[in-house]
Amino acid sequence: MFEKHCPVCGMDVKKETAIKRFGKYFCSEEHAGRFTQQETERKAKEPRGGGCC
């Protein structure tokens, strides 16, 4: 059974209409784009190399 939720708004996502990005399913192209933007910004903030400590 297909059961996914949009990580942006938490809405149920239907298989037929889901937008898949980063292995996640989104309710709409808009939310997929928003998540992509957040991911890009988050990665940009990470220190180069991404080391710990």
Ligand SMILES: [Zn+2]
């Ligand atoms: Zn959504």
